Amino acid sequence: MNEKTKYPFTPAQEMINFMLKYSFFHKQVIQIPASIVVKRKIDFAVMQKALEKEIERNDCMRLRFIKKGLKQYFEDKVEIGKIPVMTFKTEEEQEAFFTADAQKPIKCFKGEIFRIFFFNTFDGRCGIYINVIHLAMDAPAVFTFFDDLLKVYEALENGTEMPKPLGSYETTIKKELEYINNAEKVQADKDFYVNYFLKDGEPIWNGVMGPGPLDKTKEKKKNPDLRACGSFDPIHDKAVLEKKTLSVEDSKIILDYMEKNQISGECVVQLGMRLHVGKINHRHDDTHFLVLSNRRKTVNDKRCGGTMASALPWRVILPETLTFNEAVEKMKTLQGEIMRHNNYPFIRWLENERELFNYSMKDGTTTMMFSWFPLEDDTMNGWEYEFHGYSIGHYVMPLYTYAMKDSITGGLRFAYLHRTDTISSADIDRLQDNTVKALVMGCSNPDITLKEILDSID
Secondary structure (H helix, E strand, O other): OOOOOOEEOOHHHHHHHHHHHOOOOOHHHHEEEEEEEEOOOOOHHHHHHHHHHHHHHOHHHHEEEEOOOOEEEEOOOOOOOOOOEEEOOOHHHHHHHHHHHHOOOOOHHHOOOEEEEEEEOOOOOEEEEEEEEOOOEOHHHHHHHHHHHHHHHHHHHHOOOOOOOOOOHHHHHHHHHHHHOOHHHHHHHHHHHHHHHHOOOOOOOOOOOOOHHHHHHHHHHOOOOOOOEEOOOOOOOEEEEEEEEOOHHHHHHHHHHHHHHOOOHHHHHHHHHHHHHHHHOOOOOEEEEEEEEOOOOOHHHHOOOEOOOEEEEEEEEOOOOOEHHHHHHHHHHHHHHHHOOOOOOHHHHHHHHHHHHOOOOOEEOOOOEEEEEOOOOOOOOOOOEEEEEOOOOEOOOOEEEEEEEOOOOOOEEEEEEEEOOOOOHHHHHHHHHHHHHHHHHHHHOOOOEHHHHHHHOO
16 A cells, blocks of 8 residues: 655644644634535435545545644545435524534544535525535635535536536645745745834734723733733633624625725725724724635636635724725735735744734734635526535634625625624624624715714714
């Protein structure tokens, strides 16, 4: 038997393992539990065969991880056994079942990479659920999995040719490791981020719970000029996932603006959140979020599974004299700059930040992470679908938010995974309400100033 090639973890995987390492008790923090529900009737016997074929096509589903030395290799073949088919009588029963599974740790260093269920919904539709370790898939990889699985299913159902092969995650791993061994490229990316932060001085901690935590830290340390606050707490990590929907009318205003101006949801939605955070933190114009970038650039990357996502430090200063349009353009320009340097390992940036500003291991100036999920009506092979995420029950940061288009209503959907020890449901309600109000105002009248928006939100 040939010895399998073992690869070190890529920087993106090291970031995920960093989250695992510092989650002392709750290892589900690096799982992605998600489902799609479709109106079309699914023959689950055919779907079983499609899934077996998908595992052959999608190499990240054949990954295996070794804890000692953080290594990984690809199996040639993986046997999955018969996938359970669940039938639910009520929406509550369905949600409770998948939430319970979402909070059950996947033992990735003992050969378990994912759990999958097929199901009949409480309202007569069909669904597919996956709970996968983040080391093997990020959110774009999950979307690729669902999309390709449906394509394979159709090919088997209709007796037609298999869809175009997927990309190779193994190829991507090799490319990622080549970068990390290129000292010149790594140094150039480090220089960009160091200069990017130093040009505006030390950033400031602004949280969705208001200035209370930073004010308390200033008082405790007797330092009125303190700008960083302790946001790392491996003990009090209980979290809930709150989902919010936006009316089709308000969503249309925002989405029409994005389409007309060719601006990503990453820039626009995030701007609304930043305005709220600035307003409740003494109207600070300096906000620092982490934004997940999927980093898929090549054709192979865009068509493969695996995890390539990295948390990028978006620090933006938005003077109140800017118009909404000017602020969006500033966000767009920054996005372009950061994307050119998005290979730089996040863990190294954390180390750089501590060195630059003399932070302790628990201190920092960012309090939330944001993702825009680029889901479209035709994402799942053109099938009419609903996408659902589930609460993992605990999290390593105070807040992770994501937003996406609702493929059924055409509106916008938001989700907030927040630690209950530090952020209340009232904080989330206020964030949602002010974000929407700011976005509707700005997208309706792009020449309005940020000052006018800030004066109008609560």
